[in-house]
Amino acid sequence: MTKYDHxxxxxxxxxxxxxxxxxxxxxxxxxxxxxxxxxxxxxxPIDGIDDSKKLSAKRREELAxxxxxxxxxxxxxxxxxxxIDSINIYEASRKAMTLALAKLSTHPGHVLSDAMPLPGIGIxxxxxxxxxxxxxxxxxxxxxxxxxxDEYMVRMDALHPGYGFARHKGYPTPExxxxxxxxxxxxxxxxTYEPVRAVLRRQTALDL
Numbered sequence: 736m737t738k739y740d741h742x743x744x745x746x747x748x749x750x751x752x753x754x755x756x757x758x759x760x761x762x763x764x765x766x767x768x769x770x771x772x773x774x775x776x777x778x779x780p781i782d783g784i785d786d787s788k789k790l791s792a793k794r795r796e797e798l799a800x801x802x803x804x805x806x807x808x809x810x811x812x813x814x815x816x817x818x819i820d821s822i823n824i825y826e827a828s829r830k831a832m833t834l835a836l837a838k839l840s841t842h843p844g845h846v847l848s849d850a851m852p853l854p855g856i857g858i859x860x861x862x863x864x865x866x867x868x869x870x871x872x873x874x875x876x877x878x879x880x881x882x883x884x885d886e887y888m889v890r891m892d893a894l895h896p897g898y899g900f901a902r903h904k905g906y907p908t909p910e911x912x913x914x915x916x917x918x919x920x921x922x923x924x925x926x927t928y929e930p931v932r933a934v935l936r937r938q939t940a941l942d943l
Contacts (some may be wrong), residue, residue, distance in 0.1 A: 738778065741863065744749045745845050746777065752807065754843035755872025757838055758828045758851070759787065759880035763905030764915070764931055765898070765924045766888050767813040768824065771879030772839055774807040775872050780860035781805060784874040786867040787881040799882040802875045809875075810838035811883040820927045829853065835876075849873050895921040 742753045752774050760768040775781070781801050783794070790798070808941035812834035814827040822830070829851055836846060838907060845859045866873040881920055885904050892901035898914045898921065905911070905923075907930055915924070915934055924931045 738784070738869060738874065739777070741847055741861065741870050741871055742775070742777065751802075751843040752841060752843040752871060753845050753847060754836060754839065755847045755866075755870055755874070755876045756832045756851075756853075757787075757849040757867050757873050757877035757880055758831055759877060760884045760905070761824050761828060762907070763888075763925075764907050764911065764928050765814050765816065765900065765905035765921070766891060767884065768814045768819060768831050769811060769825050769880040769884035769887070770828070770835040771809065771811050771876035771883070772832070772835035773802060773809045773872055773875040773879060774839065774841060774843055775802075775875060776805060776807050779805050781871070781875070784871045784873055784878065786865075786920075787877040789868070792879070792885070795878050795882050798875075798878050802879060806875065808839045808841040809879060810835045810840075811879050812838055813884070815889070816923050816925045819925055825926075835880075847873050849877065868878075891923055894925060 736858050745753045754772050754774045756772045758768055758770045787795055812831050814831045819827040847870050848862050850862050850864050852862050853860045863869055867877040888904040889901045899910050903911045920931050
């Protein structure tokens with residue numbers, strides 16, 4: 736089995752345009768969740784696409800350029816930390832994927848997602864467990880989502896110095912947890928995530 740077999744099976748059924756969609760950023764304590772959507776060109780395969788977590792930052796960035804240049808359509812969407820706190824990370828991830836699909840310049844006939852059911856998008860979808868490693872379309876989407884979110888967090892590092900966002904991208908590393916404990920949450924921290932809630936509880940107790 737190759738990583739384009741799911742797409743080929745859909746092409747064989749007469750579905751010419753197949754989009755892959757995936758998210759990045761469920762685990763961080765700060766920043767948005769991002770989603771990518773990609774319709775690859777079956778006549779122009781891109782070598783090296785894989786689950787974004789398995790690739791180096793440099794390789795992700797190189798592949799992102801190729802994906803944007805050579806795919807039939809691509810889009811990225813983000814859902815803010817405020818909305819994550821409001822609707823939970825699962826629903827925020829689903830919303831980001833739906834928004835990314837809606838932004839595509841060319842509308843697909845079917846969607847492949849990384850394990851996420853997408854009812855209500857108006858077209859057929861297939862949720863594939865570990866899809867970012869099994870489908871090039873989903874893998875490409877995961878790369879665009881990860882690169883876009885990482886770039887966003889680098890910009891946030893300049894706006895909210897001291898936390899190290901440019902290095903850890905908001906994930907709960909020892910450096911980030913120490914900074915959170917020392918500085919308290921900043922505006923882009925997710926208030927419903929337990930390490931952030933714990934700091935907020937301590938601050939409230941000190942204020943009493």
